[in-house]
Amino acid sequence: MLGIQILGFVAAILTTVCWLPQALKTLRTKDTKSLSLVTQSVFAAGVGLWLVYGILVGNAPIIFANSVTFVLVVLILAMKLRYG
Template sequence: MAQKARKIQNCRIQTLCHESAVFPRRICSYINCIPPVLKARSVPLHIELIGSLAAVITTLCWVPQIIKIVRHRETASISLVMNVSLVLGVFLWFIYGMMIGSWPVIAANGVTLLLILTILGLKLRYG
């Protein structure tokens, strides 16, 4: 397998070629580079801590609501439309985190999604 790499606008584009036993021709595949915007950046620790604290607080803020619903078995004051919209938005954030490979975004929105789905399930159960 022959490999070539060339530099194009701060990205590496690799061409991987190999000979196939089934097909006598040379088969090449091209791997596109990641745009510079999506490359990992170095963020100072204090900024990472602020982001992490915000993620923990906004993720866990749903726990008291779940506890209240379970204790009182009443969800009349909870908006179904708002919760469905929130599930959709958090799901899209989760997908975005997967696409850019950001574990903090994936983890925070994954847990938030589970908590909001729990609230939504309780809303449907208790009306």
């Protein structure tokens, strides 16, 4: 069981960290022209639902990954809405 949790956390870290460069670049440059508003919105909604699911089933890797990813994606979405 511990091996499965570790696998989940490794997957969570890898899929979450991939959004960090985009969020940092967007914050630094405020350039959001190449980002799709629809894609960011749908992705944020999906990640939010995964977070709720993780909370409901009590799965720590899902909660961790989607909490961090949700913050990053919403931050990017907010920048997209503000700077277009």
